[in-house]
Amino acid sequence: MTLPRYLTAQKISLLVLVDLYCNSVLPSSATIPVLSFILSHSISPVSSNARPRSPGYGDASFSIEAFEHVLQNHASSMPGRTLLDVFLKHMWEMNSFDALHQLFDNIGDLLLKTREDGGQEFTPEEFQDRVLLSKTSPLGVFVRRARLEFTRLQFDDTMKLWSTFIAYRAPTAQWTKRLAGLASSGADIVAADMGLRPGEALYEVAYGHLAQEMEDGIEISIDDFDRLLEFQLEKLQRLGCRVPDDMRTQLGSMLGSSGVILRQSHLVKFFDAWKAGDYTSAFDNLHRYYDYAMQTREKIHYQYALLHMAILQADFGCFGEAIAAINETIATARENQDMTCLNFSLSWLNHMSKAYPKQMKGVGYMGMLGSERDGLTFLKAKAKEAKMYNLLSATLLNEAKLCLGTGDSISRAFEYMYQGSHLNIKENINNQGSQMLLLSTLYSRLGITHLSSVHNELLLHCYERGCPIDERIRASCRCALTATRYGRYDEGLHLLEMIDVSTHRSLRFHQYLFLCTTLIKLRRSICRTDWAACESYLSSLIPDSSTDPEISFALSEAHIEYLIARGYYTEAFDAIEKLSVSLKEESGDILQRVLMLLAKAELFGKVGKPERGFSIALRAASVSFKARLMPCLWSAAGLLASILNSIGEFEAATRLLHAVIPQSLENTDYVLTGTLYSHIGDSYIGLAGLDDASTSHGARLRAMNMSQAEMYIDRARECFKRTESIDGECEQLMKKAVIAKLRGDEKLAEEWAQNHERVWNEGKERILIREESK
Known part of the structure; x- marks a missing residue:
């Protein structure tokens, strides 16, 4: 069964409501709700930072009950009747196939005729009580396209549209007694005047399939299906999740029965396969999407194809191919003067050079924007010029991260974060998750664990619905690791187990949760001196170059703790030296470098040479004090006290x-x-x-x-x-x-x-x- 191109029973009902709005005087309290309802279900939504999209915005398969919720609480100009009564009267007055044609013939009178159309620019006196629509207004565009699509329909498709409208309208016959006279004629007043009844041959030819259509439910058009795919793409890109199983089944059944191939369907499959770790299918669907775009001469999407290719290659661990793709993306975006794509590509490149410095240098990347601080300054200036507030907010947070990573002033980091927070509120940018995580990190470094935990919980309880899934997982893992510092290992494991099972459908998120869970178990086993369990966990916790940098360091640190606790001091010293050299070459986080200094000073104390660790512990204390790494400062003070005790x-x-x-x-x-x-x-x-x-x-x-x-x-x-x-x-x-x-x-x-x-x-x-x- 093929889907209709544009017109459906829902859109015919919207046209009836538009006609009601233009030809009658609505109460002032109903104007905004009625117009909002019509526009939200007739115009394709455009992403905007001005206001958030409502949960049901753009729902293409809304039932007839949606009109009841909007109209039943508003009185009409007729005493004793609501807008719902007037709307249903107009719906049931359309009681024949000819009445459907009359609707589309008469709906053109609602459009304002200009002098070019042979009319007048201003409203005539006889139409002062009516609302005329400009052809370029949202409602005018909807009316014009509906009329155009109706004229394109063949007779068989028009009859099918009429039948679906009858099935869509049928439940309203029982809503009010005032419809008793109008609804008594049944599906078609012409058939009733001819004395045709259900069961007769002629009636069955025309309306014998109505019962089946009522059972099949609401039908959507290809245009509505395209908007539904756009909504799925927005969710996939913003939240980073996968398509739920039930939704994937419904989309597959609708797409299979439509008889057409939609470009967005390939992109939805690409994101779903990517998050599932099925890189072969992801590449195939990405190529199909942009091959289709090139065939339809939509060459503007070419740079975004390269951008997605670069991100996918980096996620797969092929950094050389990712660099080649992102360089081509930047060149193409400059050629097409696409500043949005260009700035995002530069921002992503800056992020990758910071997150994976060793891998990026290994493939020959030497930096395009100079130092990291210069790159952020350039991105911030470009974001302000192009008014890309999302990029500007992310850049401010990156500047705050740079201050923390280099041991710069904490007050400056707070300043950047508060600027980003002000921008998020002013421009309604959904970037609260990154801000909460960064605040949690900052307070953790200041030694204020309570505030750090509060911001993680704030993200999970207040901003969970609007945050990307990876930020929610990261907050949950931080809460779990914080619980282990109190010795509540079971509570930490329980927090990880409480994460939605659907999260594990994404390979990357499943691996992250697995590593955090095993890390908690490893630390408990080290405390319990359960060396057999430690060796079992370590075999699955070998840090991988493709893992998250933060969790990778945590795994390396836990491995060093195991070697020191087990008494393998030579191996522990080699591991510390190797990790310290790597952090120095990559200009690693100041916190991680200080932790390695503390581990080395502790190791000297374990081997009976605490004096050799004095200068190391003193250096760690000095750096910790300057960078306000308070837990590290306290640990360094403890090591210094231990050395002083030994002498x-x-x-x-x-x-x-x-x-x-x-x-x-x-x-x-x-x-x-x-x-x-x-x-x-x-x-x-x-x-x-x-x-x-x-x-x-x-x-x-x-x-x-x-x-x-x-x-x-x-x-x-x-x-x-x-x-x-x-x-x-x-x-x-x-x-x-x-x-x-x-x-x-x-x-x-x-x-x-x-x-x-x-x-x-x-x-x-x-x-x-x-x-x-x-």
Whole structure:
């Protein structure tokens, strides 16, 4: 069954409503709702930053009940009747095939005739009570096209249109008693006057298929189907999701029965196959889409074909082909003077050079816009010139990211972000997701974990519907990783499991969620010293060059933590050096480079040479303070205190730790806080050893320092217990046993030693139970 080209029963009903609007005086309260309803279902929507599109905007398959919702609450000029009554009266007065022709003949009188058409430019006096439509107005364009399409219809198609209108109008016969006289004639008043009834041969030839059409439901035209595909394309491009299974089935059935091939259908299939990871089908559909565009002489789309090709090649990992395609895109966009495509291509190229610097340099890309800061300045200037507010907002956020990545002023980063926020509100730009994620990152670096989590939750709860799916996934993963810092591993895994199952239909998103889930399990296994599980997870977490840069570094960091915890210090040192050199060559994020400095300083302490890590830890502290990387600063202070303890400078270590522990408590990172508590406990033990126990004052100071050490050790033990760190908890228990022994309480020392043995055995039993459950 072929679909109609343009006219459907819905559009005939809209024409009746247009005729009602032009030939009767509507109440002022109904003018805007009626006009909005007509325009939203007759004119193809154009994307605009001026106002958001309503949820039901442009619905092509709306039922007759949609007219009821708009008209029933507005009174008409006739006393006691609503606009719905008047509308239904006009609908049922069209009671024959000839009346359908009269509608299209008379609807032309609503158009304002100019002198070129043999008419007058101004409205005649006899038409002062009517609304005449300009031919260039939205309603005038709709009326003119409807009349033109009706004249093109063949007789068989016109009869089919009339039959679908009868089936579409049929449910309204029971809406009001005032239709009793009009609806009594049935489908056709001519057939009723001739005495034809259902079952007779002539009636069945003309209207025998009405019952089947009522069962088939609402029919849409090729024009409506084209608008539906455009809506799907907008969602696919803006949200980055795939077409739902039920929608794909419906689109496939409608497209298969239409008998035509629509250009947009190939692009919908391209995006769906791309997100599914089916790159072969994605390439095929992309070529089909733009081959069709070239055949129809729509050469303006050629640069967008190259742009999509470049993005697809980069996603596939073929950066050389992506660079060639994007260079051709830029050249073609310049030739066609398409500033939108040109600026977007330059923005994408700048993003790729920052996200994948090693891969881009490997294929010979040396940069087109100079330094990254110069490139962003150029893009911002071009975006302002072309009034591309989406690009301007994204560029402002990229400038804020650059400030954070290079350790520049935090206040400047806030300034760029607030400028972008103001632009989003002023121009109604849907870029809140990127802003929330960047604010979350900023507050996390400042050590304000609560605000960081609030912005992630704000994205998920308030902006979820309008944000791209990758931003929602990233926010969910950050919430899950934050929960693991509190030791709530099960809660973090549950947050990832609660993500919609349809998200896993996209290969890229499925891989990202898999990596985050396995990363949480790996960190828990490291804390539990479950080395068999760690090796199993690491085999599937080897960082890949094509993965997300942020998650790739997190995987490398977790691998280094495993090597240090396992005692493989040589391998850990090599991994740290390799990653540090890579970050330096790629001008990596300042946070990642500082974390490698801290890992190296910690490694020197593990191998018994803490003095060699002093300069490294001091450098990390200095850089962290300048860049306001507060958690890194606190960690560096803890390493410096540990080094000071090793050389006997217990007083200096105590002062240093007392300065950072209160701030670390606000960060609520139990691993970091537990480590700082452990270091300050060691400092007080060292101070106690310096006190002269032969004097009463020295004995009191020693007892006070020992009690202080015991208090901080208990706090450290509680922190490690929350994070399920067996090594950390057992280390604190051993310190408690040593303190008891120094006090001369051998019985208490034995009890703490037994507790140490119990905690260790319980941890090993959990590992055995987990292995047996497999």
